[in-house]
Amino acid sequence: MSGPGREDVERAAVALEGVAHRTPLFRSRTLDRLLRAEVVFKGEHLQRGGAFKFRGAWYALSRLDADARARGVVSWSSGNHAGGLALAGRLLSVPVTVVMPHDAPTSKRAAVEGYGATVVESEAVRREEVGMELARRKGWTPIPPYDHDDIIAGQGTAAAELLEQVDGLDLLLTPVGGGGLLAGSALAASAYPSVEVVGVEPAVADDAARSLQQGRIVVLDRVPDTIADGLRTRFLGQRNFAILRRLGVRVVTVREEDILRALRWLWWRMKLVVEPSAAVPLAALLSGALAVEGRRVGVILSGGNVDPPTLLPRLLQAEGDEHLPSG
Amino acid sequence: MSGPGREDVERAAVALEGVAHRTPLFRSRTLDRLLRAEVVFKGEHLQRGGAFKFRGAWYALSRLDADARARGVVSWSSGNHAGGLALAGRLLSVPVTVVMPHDAPTSKRAAVEGYGATVVESEAVRREEVGMELARRKGWTPIPPYDHDDIIAGQGTAAAELLEQVDGLDLLLTPVGGGGLLAGSALAASAYPSVEVVGVEPAVADDAARSLQQGRIVVLDRVPDTIADGLRTRFLGQRNFAILRRLGVRVVTVREEDILRALRWLWWRMKLVVEPSAAVPLAALLSGALAVEGRRVGVILSGGNVDPPTLLPRLLQAEGDEHLPSG
Numbered sequence: 080m081s082g083p084g085r086e087d088v089e090r091a092a093v094a095l096e097g098v099a100h101r102t103p104l105f106r107s108r109t110l111d112r113l114l115r116a117e118v119v120f121k122g123e124h125l126q127r128g129g130a131f132k133f134r135g136a137w138y139a140l141s142r143l144d145a146d147a148r149a150r151g152v153v154s155w156s157s158g159n160h161a162g163g164l165a166l167a168g169r170l171l172s173v174p175v176t177v178v179m180p181h182d183a184p185t186s187k188r189a190a191v192e193g194y195g196a197t198v199v200e201s202e203a204v205r206r207e208e209v210g211m212e213l214a215r216r217k218g219w220t221p222i223p224p225y226d227h228d229d230i231i232a233g234q235g236t237a238a239a240e241l242l243e244q245v246d247g248l249d250l251l252l253t254p255v256g257g258g259g260l261l262a263g264s265a266l267a268a269s270a271y272p273s274v275e276v277v278g279v280e281p282a283v284a285d286d287a288a289r290s291l292q293q294g295r296i297v298v299l300d301r302v303p304d305t306i307a308d309g310l311r312t313r314f315l316g317q318r319n320f321a322i323l324r325r326l327g328v329r330v331v332t333v334r335e336e337d338i339l340r341a342l343r344w345l346w347w348r349m350k351l352v353v354e355p356s357a358a359v360p361l362a363a364l365l366s367g368a369l370a371v372e373g374r375r376v377g378v379i380l381s382g383g384n385v386d387p388p389t390l391l392p393r394l395l396q397a398e399g400d401e402h403l404p405s406g
Numbered sequence: 407m408s409g410p411g412r413e414d415v416e417r418a419a420v421a422l423e424g425v426a427h428r429t430p431l432f433r434s435r436t437l438d439r440l441l442r443a444e445v446v447f448k449g450e451h452l453q454r455g456g457a458f459k460f461r462g463a464w465y466a467l468s469r470l471d472a473d474a475r476a477r478g479v480v481s482w483s484s485g486n487h488a489g490g491l492a493l494a495g496r497l498l499s500v501p502v503t504v505v506m507p508h509d510a511p512t513s514k515r516a517a518v519e520g521y522g523a524t525v526v527e528s529e530a531v532r533r534e535e536v537g538m539e540l541a542r543r544k545g546w547t548p549i550p551p552y553d554h555d556d557i558i559a560g561q562g563t564a565a566a567e568l569l570e571q572v573d574g575l576d577l578l579l580t581p582v583g584g585g586g587l588l589a590g591s592a593l594a595a596s597a598y599p600s601v602e603v604v605g606v607e608p609a610v611a612d613d614a615a616r617s618l619q620q621g622r623i624v625v626l627d628r629v630p631d632t633i634a635d636g637l638r639t640r641f642l643g644q645r646n647f648a649i650l651r652r653l654g655v656r657v658v659t660v661r662e663e664d665i666l667r668a669l670r671w672l673w674w675r676m677k678l679v680v681e682p683s684a685a686v687p688l689a690a691l692l693s694g695a696l697a698v699e700g701r702r703v704g705v706i707l708s709g710g711n712v713d714p715p716t717l718l719p720r721l722l723q724a725e726g727d728e729h730l731p732s733g
Contacts, residue, residue, distance in 0.1 A: 103430055105452075124677050125432075350451050350679040350710040383677040391718045 082318050083228045085266045088235035091138045095236055098170070099134050100126055102237070104244055105380075107349050114364055116371040119248075120345075121241040124353045124383025130309075131260055131381050132163035132224075135233030139222050140167045142229050148173045153219040155206035157183040158309050159382050160224035165196035176219065178210045184386045203302065225259030226316025235263025241377045242267060248274050249374040252360035254381050255280045255287045255330055256310035258319025264379065265326040278323070279363045281305035282332040287315055287323075291330055296320050306338055306393065309356030309382060331369055337362035339397045345380070346394070355390070357381045409645050410555045412593045415562035418465045422563055425497070426461050427453055429564070431571055432707075434676050441691055443698040446575075447672075448568040451680045451710025457636075458587055458708050459490035459551075462560030466549050467494045469556050475500045480546040482533035484510040485636050486709050487551035492523035503546065505537045511713045530629065552586030553643025562590025568704045569594060575601050576701040579687035581708050582607045582614045582657055583637035585646025591706065592653040605650070606690045608632035609659040614642055614650075618657055623647050633665055633720065636683030636709060658696055664689035666724045672707070673721070682717070684708045 105120040123131040140152065151174030154164050161177040168175030175196040179188060180203035188198055201209040207223070214221040223230070237260070238251060251268050255261040255278035268274045280287050284303035290296050299313040315323070323330075333341075341361035345351045357380040363369040364376070432447040450458040467479065478501030481491050488504040495502030502523035506515055507530035515525055528536040534550070541548040550557070564587070565578060578595050582588040582605035595601045607614050611630035617623050626640040642650070650657075660668075668688035672678045684707040690696040691703070 129677070346679055347712070347714065350456070352673055352677040352679055385674070387674065387722060391722050395714060395718050 082321055083232045083266060085269045087228065087232035088239050088263060088267045091134070091229070091232040092236040092239050094138055094141055095134055095233065098137060099236070101240055102126055104241075105349060105351060109348060110344070114371055116373065117375045118364065118371070118378060119241070119245050119376070120349075120378045120380050121237060121244075122351065122380050123237050124351065124357060124380050128159070128163045128166040129382055129384040130159035130163060131234055131237045131379065132159040133166060134236050135230035135259060135263070136160065136163040136222065137167035137170065138233030139227060139229040140164070140171050140173050143173070143220060147220045151176065151217070151219045152222045153178070153210050153213050153217070154222045154224060155179075155210040156224045157187055159384055161187065161191045161196075162194070162384065164222060165191045165194035168196055169194045176213065178206045178213070180206060184389065186386045190384075223316070225257030226318050228318065230259050231263045231266070231318060231322070233263070234259045235267040237379055238264035238267040241379065242271055242274065245375070245377060247375055248377045250274070250371060250376045251276045252363065252369070252376065253278055253379045254307065254310055254356050254359040256312040256356070258287065258315040258323060260379065260381060261328065262319040262322040265322055265328045269326055276326070276328050277369065278328060278330040279360045280330060280332055281307050281310055281338060281359065282334050284310055284312070285332045286313065288330040288332050290315055290320060291323060291328070294324070306335055307356040307359050309354060310359065331363050333359060333362040333366055333368055336397070337366040339393070340399065341365050343394065343397065343399055351380065352383050352385065353380050354382045354385050357383070409648055410559045410593060412596045414555065414559035415566050415590060415594045418461070418556070418559040419563040419566050421465055421468055422461055422560065425464055426563070428567055429453055431568075432676060432678060436675060437671070441698055443700065444702045445691065445698070445705060446568070446572050446703070447676070447705045447707050448564060448571075449678070449707050450564050451678065451684060451707050455486070455490045455493045456709055456711040457486035457490060458561055458564045458706065459486040460493055461563050462557035462586060462590070463487065463490035463549065464494035464497065465560030466554060466556040467491070467498050467500050470500070470547060474547045478503065478544070478546045479549045480505070480537050480540050480544070481549045481551060482506075482537040483551045484514055484530075486711060488514065488518045488523075489521070489711065491549060492518045492521035495523055496521045503540065505533045505540070507533060511716070513713045517711075550643070552584030553645050555645065557586050558590045558593070558645060558649070560590070561586045562594040564706055565591035565594040568706065569598055569601065572702070572704055574702055575704045577601070577698060577703045578603045579690065579696070579703065580605055580706045581634065581637055581683050581686040583639040583683070585614065585642040585650060587706065587708060588655065589646040589649040592649055592655045596653055603653070603655050604696065605655060605657040606687045607657060607659055608634050608637060608665060608686065609661050611637055611639070612659045613640065615657040615659050617642055617647060618650060618655070621651070633662055634683040634686050636681060637686065658690050660686060660689040660693055660695055663724070664693040666720070667726065668692050670721065670724065670726055678707065679710050679712065680707050681709045681712050684710065
């Protein structure tokens with residue numbers, strides 16, 4: 080297994096031109112002053128389907144031959160991969176089935192069905208097994224959420240764009256769950272030797288940091304209970320892990336309260352509706368887990384799909400003074 | 407009183423270059439499909455100080471001579487004008503005093519003080535009187551929130567930018583409270599004969615619509631109780647009214663529930679943290695109060711300063727399905 084390289088990210092970028100949005104950048108003077116750094120956020124929450132996941136999903140479907148497209152695909156995800164794949168399936172006329180846990184938020188399920196995909200319910204821990212069994216029985220192509228060459232290459236196009244949009248980045252940060260976005264970003268950044276790539280994950284879901292330390296994929300006992308619902312994965316993908324090791328990517332962890340503080344900063348100061356997972360890299364900057372003084376930092380805001388009835392009460396509970404305007 | 411013309415907006419735009427942000431534009435495919443129109447939003451919620459108000463405030467201060475700047479200025483506002491003026495004062499080293507009502511939200515007051523301005527408390531209805539009396543006694547220059555030539559010219563620069571950024575607009579919408587943004591926008595658009603300018607206000611604060619119908623400034627009995635807290639003015643400014651009449655500007659009204667629906671659309675579908683006042687023009691589109699099929703429409707998102715403890719519970723109460731992602 081050699082896995083995808085940076086030329087695969089370049090190919091994916093060409094394929095996605097005119098399909099995925101070239102998402103805009105956001106800055107905050109106040110943040111830059113506070114951190115004595117230049118931080119540029121790439122707004123993938125404004126991507127189609129509300130998250131970077133559309134990139135990999137569409138690219139993976141676009142690479143299937145006519146026969147496989149006609150038969151259809153199957154995946155498992157309760158979040159943005161499900162939505163991105165369902166949207167990509169609609170655009171490319173590929174039938175999509177997604178295995179979701181019984182207790183997936185109604186809003187996520189409704190979104191997937193709204194794009195015309197079929198939802199199959201299963202227990203959360205058996206999702207992949209159920210999906211692979213459906214693939215075998217029905218002749219559907221499995222499109223896993225992150226452990227897949229085309230998915231990794233597609234996700235890398237967000238970082239590739241950011242690196243084109245901003246000169247002289249020193250550091251590139253993304254959240255890490257299964258490692259699709261982080262591995263793809265590392266491939267994209269490997270064309271820029273001076274750019275360091277760092278993944279950030281919740282401390283309660285620190286399998287990626289431990290995996291890289293121990294040199295083997297660490298599997299969490301249970302689905303981690305983090306507010307960053309996009310990062311509730313128990314282990315890195317094998318392809319993703321291999322890329323992260325090969326390219327020397329570092330992963331740091333942040334506490335739940337730091338994620339909430341970063342989320343409030345992005346909402347109230349920067350006026351961006353992003354999901355908690357997207358706030359995880361900023362949490363590393365605000366908490367000091369990563370020192371960035373004097374550096375130019377790129378951050379991928381991974382998505383903006385929130386479930387207001389779940390999230391708003393937590394935002395209110397944690398209310399700080401970040402809603403005050405600033406210069 | 408001849409009042410400002412479109413050349414004053416042009417002068418203000420030159421003065422504000424490099425000072426005010428050239429704010430970005432936002433689109434929604436789903437909205438365009440729904441309305442069968444092209445709607446472009448100008449993100450003044452990302453303006454310095456979190457609202458378009460900074461433009462007029464800074465421009466008005468920049469026009470004072472050295473003597474007047476050294477003596478200082480006074481105004482009255484419980485909202486974005488206070489914040490914009492305080493920030494402009496800090497940048498131009500002009501002492502700023504703002505008369506605010508006793509019951510102004512703590513967050514608004516803290517913002518004004520955070521910029522280094524002085525807050526004087528008064529009863530809400532006596533604010534202007536108290537401010538003018540302070541101006542007389544202390545030698546401070548009064549900078550009213552909207553009934554002022556330079557303020558109107560400065561606010562018009564947001565529309566001037568939008569008209570430069572988007573070719574072929576048919577219609578330009580802004581919220582209307584005291585009429586600073588609407589009158590300034592009408593002046594800016596008077597350079598483009600094919601652009602119609604329409605103001606939108608809450609039905610419970612319909613003084614602007616009635617004033618234009620009756621040909622005289624209608625004064626509301628009391629401060630209107632609308633969720634759009636930036637539009638709780640009781641009457642149009644005289645200069646503003648004269649400009650709106652002269653340029654044939656129309657004003658339409660929207661219900662509170664339509665404002666909330668538009669607000670949810672902007673937050674959950676477009677991922678933009680805007681304040682309720684900024685959602686008022688979109689409310690006119692979603693409710694059908696303004697038919698725009700086949701037209702290219704520009705909307706100024708006036709600001710993004712919200713008080714989360716007040717607003718989030720109302721957003722939750724009114725929860726619809728706008729948080730579902732879309733294509």
